[in-house]
Amino acid sequence: MKVMEKAPAKINLALDVLYKRPDQFHEVEMIMTTVDLADRIELEEFKHNQIKIFSHNRYVPDDDRNLAYQAALLLKKTFGIQQGVGIKIEKNIPVAAGLAGGSSDAAATLRGLNRLWKLNLSLDELAELGSKIGSDVSFCVYGGTALATGRGEKIKHLPSPPKCWVVLAKPVMGVSTADVYKRLDLQKVEHPNVEKMIQAIENQDYRQVCANVGNVLESVTLPMYPEVSHIKSQMERFGADAVLMSGSGPTVFGLVEYDSRLHRVYNGLRGFCEQVHAVRLLGEQAGLE
Numbered sequence: 096m097k098v099m100e101k102a103p104a105k106i107n108l109a110l111d112v113l114y115k116r117p118d119q120f121h122e123v124e125m126i127m128t129t130v131d132l133a134d135r136i137e138l139e140e141f142k143h144n145q146i147k148i149f150s151h152n153r154y155v156p157d158d159d160r161n162l163a164y165q166a167a168l169l170l171k172k173t174f175g176i177q178q179g180v181g182i183k184i185e186k187n188i189p190v191a192a193g194l195a196g197g198s199s200d201a202a203a204t205l206r207g208l209n210r211l212w213k214l215n216l217s218l219d220e221l222a223e224l225g226s227k228i229g230s231d232v233s234f235c236v237y238g239g240t241a242l243a244t245g246r247g248e249k250i251k252h253l254p255s256p257p258k259c260w261v262v263l264a265k266p267v268m269g270v271s272t273a274d275v276y277k278r279l280d281l282q283k284v285e286h287p288n289v290e291k292m293i294q295a296i297e298n299q300d301y302r303q304v305c306a307n308v309g310n311v312l313e314s315v316t317l318p319m320y321p322e323v324s325h326i327k328s329q330m331e332r333f334g335a336d337a338v339l340m341s342g343s344g345p346t347v348f349g350l351v352e353y354d355s356r357l358h359r360v361y362n363g364l365r366g367f368c369e370q371v372h373a374v375r376l377l378g379e380q381a382g383l384e
C-alpha cells in the first residue's frame with residue numbers, strides 16, 4: 096500500500112526572538128503561513144523492518160539525518176511498529192532556504208504514516224510528537240496560518256491572511272539556521288510588532304499586513320550575504336508591496352496584490368536570480384493529502 100502527502104513550504108510574515116532560554120533555545124514569536132510550493136512525499140510499505148529514503152536531490156540526506164527518516168523512526172519507536180517504509184521525497188522546496196522544507200517533509204511523513212499504519216492519532220498528537228524532531232515541525236503538521244511561540248512548537252491558529260501573490264527568490268547559497276541564531280545579538284535588533292500583524296490578519300487588512308512584516312534574523316543574514324540585500328532592494332524596486340527574508344534566509348519573499356505587478360516583479364528577478372517562484376498563499380489549513 097502507498098500514501099501520498101503534500102509538504103508545503105512556509106514563510107514567516109513576522110519573526111521575533113525574545114531571549115535565549117536557560118536550555119539554550121531561543122524564545123520566539125513567529126507568524127507562519129504556508130505557501131503553494133510543496134514537496135511530495137510518497138510512503139510505501141516495506142516487508143523488511145527498515146526505513147529507506149529515496150530522493151533525486153543531492154542536498155537531501157538519505158540516512159538518519161533526514162528529518163522525514165527521523166519522523167518515521169520516532170513513530171516506530173513510540174508505537175513499537177515492526178514494519179518498514181520507503182519514503183520517496185520529490186523535492187521542490189529549495190534546501191536550507193528558510194522555507195522549512197525538511198520540517199515540512201517530517202510533518203508530512205507523520206501525517207502519512209498515521210494513515211498507512213492506522214495509528215488514529217489527532218493532528219494535535221502528531222504536532223506534539225513533531226516538536227521532538229524540530230521546532231518548525233509542529234506548525235508544519237497543521238499548515239495554514241498560525242502564531243508560533245515557545246521555541247516554535249506552541250501553535251495558535253489564525254485566519255488566512257488577505258489573498259495575495261508571494262514571489263520567492265533564493266540566492267544560490269544555503270544558510271544554516273543554527274549558525275544564524277548563534278550570531279544573533281538581541282541588543283542590536285529592531286523587533287517586529289507581532290500583535291499588530293495578528294490584528295492585520297484578523298481584520299483582513301492587506302496594507303497593514305504589508306506595513307508590519309519584520310524578521311529579526313535579517314540583522315544577521317543581510318550583513319553576511321550581500322546577495323540577500325541585493326534581492327531585497329531589487330524586489331522593492333520592481334514594486335512588491337512588502338519584502339522580507341523568510342526564516343533564517345536566504346530566501347526573500349515579496350507580497351504582491353495585483354497580477355499586473357506580479358509579472359514585473361517576477362520577470363525582473365528572473366533577470367539575475369536563478370530560483371524564483373510565484374505562488375499563492377495557502378492560508379487556511381489545507382487538505383494536505
Ligand code: ATP
Nearest residue numbers: 160161162190191192193194195196197200272342
Ligand atoms: P528551517 O527554515 O526550518 O530552518 P530550512 O528551510 O532553512 O529550514 P531545510 O531545507 O529544512 O532548511 O534544510 C536544512 C538542512 O537539513 C539541510 O542542509 C539538510 O542537510 C537537512 N535535511 C534533513 N532532512 C531534510 C529534508 N527532508 N529536506 C531537506 N533538507 C533536509
